[in-house]
Amino acid sequence: MLVTISLQIFRLESDMTIPEEIGSATSLVKFDCSSNHIKELPSSLGKCSDLSDLKVSNNLITSLPEDLTNCLKLTKLDVEGNKLTALSENLFASCTMLTELNASKNLLSGIPENIGCLTRLIRLDLHQNRISSIPPSISGCSSLAEFYMGNNALSILTEELGALSRLGTLDLHSNQLKEYPVGTCKLSLSVLDLSNNSLTGLPAELGKMTTLRKILLSGNPLRTLRSSLVSGPTPALLRYLRSRLSEAEDSGAQTPAKEEVVTMAARLSLTSKELSLEGMGLSVVPSEAWESGEIIKLNLSKNSIQELPVELSSCSSLQTLVLSSNNIKDWPVAILKSLPNLSCLKLDSNPLRQIPSDGFQAISMIQILDISGNATSLPENPAFSNLPHLKELYLRRMQLREVPSEIMSLCQLQILGLSQNSLQSIPEGFKNLTSLTELDLSDNNISTLPPELGLLEPSLQVLRLDGNPLRSIRRPILDRGTKAVLKYLKDKLPEQ
Structure with a gap:
């Protein structure tokens, strides 16, 4: 039986189940049970009130225990490579200290509507799921620097993505996007991956994203851009898009004194x-x-x-x-x-x-x-x-x-x-x-x-x-x- 201990790392051997007694380890800080054949996590894990780093990647888990919402100090959660079909809104509402969330390679069909509660989130990896939309509340994730959404089922992007002022990497490859919205051209990205989508053109406003070091566009039916621009250096593409911007963007509307x-x-x-x-x-x-x-x-x-x-x-x-x-x-x-x-x-x-x-x-x-x-x-x-x-x-x-x-x-x-x-x-x-x-x-x-x-x-x-x-x-x-x-x-x- 486990008693209250001060373990920093607790690692299971293959093919073991996690005993309910783990809840006795109230001083547990980091728990790693990745790459086993675990089908569920015990609800008693919620008693580990000091838990800050939970890694359960590459298992057979279909849902996370609701009691995990009691782990208020959780900053890193890695559930990559499981069988999850949904993430709980209660989890996001409670675990607002999260800075890193990796739920890639699962069966997720959506993102909780209250994703914006995670104001400290820096890295969000949801690639290789079945997600069809990003909630507008994503704008609340004001600390987000890396966002990976490749290999999903996105057909449209919310304009609220444009509010993520710290976002540097945005991976949207292998989705079903038909356009890149103008509102997201306000981002200060370094890397933008739009490869393998259904884009037929790009907004001229994207040319204003002068922080871009790399934009990936291969695998799109881009008809309004020359192939040399699509496959060429990013600065040349941005210059071309800027040249298409209207010179007369200012409206003649009267403004207050x-x-x-x-x-x-x-x-x-x-x-x-x-x-x-x-x-x-x-x-x-x-x-x-x-x-x-x-x-x-x-x-x-x-x-x-x-x-x-x-x-x-x-x-x-x-x-x-x-x-x-x-x-x-x-x-x-x-x-x-x-x-x-x-x-x-x-x-x-x-x-x-x-x-x-x-x-x-x-x-x-x-x-x-x-x-x-x-x-x-x-x-x-x-x-x-x-x-x-x-x-x-x-x-x-x-x-x-x-x-x-x-x-x-x-x-x-x-x-x-x-x-x-x-x-x-x-x-x-x-x-x-x-x-x-x-x-x-x-x-x-x-x-x-x-x-x-x-x-x-x-x-x-x-x-x-x-x-x-x-x-x-x-x-x-x-x-x-x-x-x-x-x-x-x-x-x-x-x-x-």
């Missing part, structure tokens, strides 16, 4: 506590931005603002301050010091001068920081150690030649964006970033990766490497995604 829009937004902020004045052509911050001392989020991005008024210091409740794409030159130390609840600061794409030595001390409680596109802003040895609570750090387009050493001290860091720099190598110290779930190294000069990066495999779920001259890893491995790359690196580590 700027002052009227600002006043209306300020009025709404009294109840929502959020004020957005994005893209208003503002050169100064309007007084409406600080009149409500209760405001928690202020978005002033895409304007021409050069400096912040001292009155903004009165917004002591402010948690999120978005100043992206303005003309701010000086780090607003005094104002930032007066915002004790600030947890998110975005100053990307400004002509920011060098951040003063005490600049980061002014935001020591910050959790999200984006200073991308400010190449001259970082001092020689930026004091990132002054930001111990940082969870997301974005340093894109910073002309970095090496990774700032103090980043290695950020033990709570979950997302690190270093794309579009001049990095040539990655330090072994990355292995210390054990909380990292997403690492973007795309568009650099990296030729090799340290094997130690493979030690992040339990937590790191998204690794973007496109646009690097990687010579040490074969292209088939890179194409298989993050898991394959991390396993390859881990296997290269010398045996202890």
Whole structure:
């Protein structure tokens, strides 16, 4: 009989059944019973309240026990290669901590309507099932970076897919799609697989997806595109599609005066506590931005603002301050010091001068920081150690030649964006970033990766490497995604 234990891994031998007594193992964290002939899981598994990683792939399971909804700490669920015909809505409603779900190679006919409950989901693999539609609530999966729906029965895509701003890989191969909707052309994809569908054309708006590194279109009856474009390089196809876009996209409809829009937004902020004045052509911050001392989020991005008024210091409740794409030159130390609840600061794409030595001390409680596109802003040895609570750090387009050493001290860091720099190598110290779930190294000069990066495999779920001259890893491995790359690196580590 099993008793309460602190097992990290529990593995069954072939042809065994799982005893109900497993429910006594309340400290069980990881349970792997893959590649057996198991037909059902015991309901007592729901008593394992610490369970975070459940792998039951390649068995004969036809349904998951309802009591699994009690495993509220579940972050990874792998049920690939079973006989499942449905996934429970109750499971999705309860297990909202899920970051990775693999239910590929089953007999699923649909996706639960409440899939949007999984706001932390990063990787969703449902390929090789019988799914005919994707619920509109997929838009709620705001963290989704990889979505695999190949080999299903999709004939139409929901426009709500276009809301997945973090999605980098979308696999739709071998379905029955007749068109790719315009709404999904808003995605910032790196890889889009539309091969083996029923597409006869592509929307011209797809040409705006300039982040695309690879689009696969073979096996479609595309009549409106030359075969050389279909099989040729992706940038050439995107340029052609952009050329087909109408020059006159602007309608002549009259728009409200700027002052009227600002006043209306300020009025709404009294109840929502959020004020957005994005893209208003503002050169100064309007007084409406600080009149409500209760405001928690202020978005002033895409304007021409050069400096912040001292009155903004009165917004002591402010948690999120978005100043992206303005003309701010000086780090607003005094104002930032007066915002004790600030947890998110975005100053990307400004002509920011060098951040003063005490600049980061002014935001020591910050959790999200984006200073991308400010190449001259970082001092020689930026004091990132002054930001111990940082969870997301974005340093894109910073002309970095090496990774700032103090980043290695950020033990709570979950997302690190270093794309579009001049990095040539990655330090072994990355292995210390054990909380990292997403690492973007795309568009650099990296030729090799340290094997130690493979030690992040339990937590790191998204690794973007496109646009690097990687010579040490074969292209088939890179194409298989993050898991394959991390396993390859881990296997290269010398045996202890």
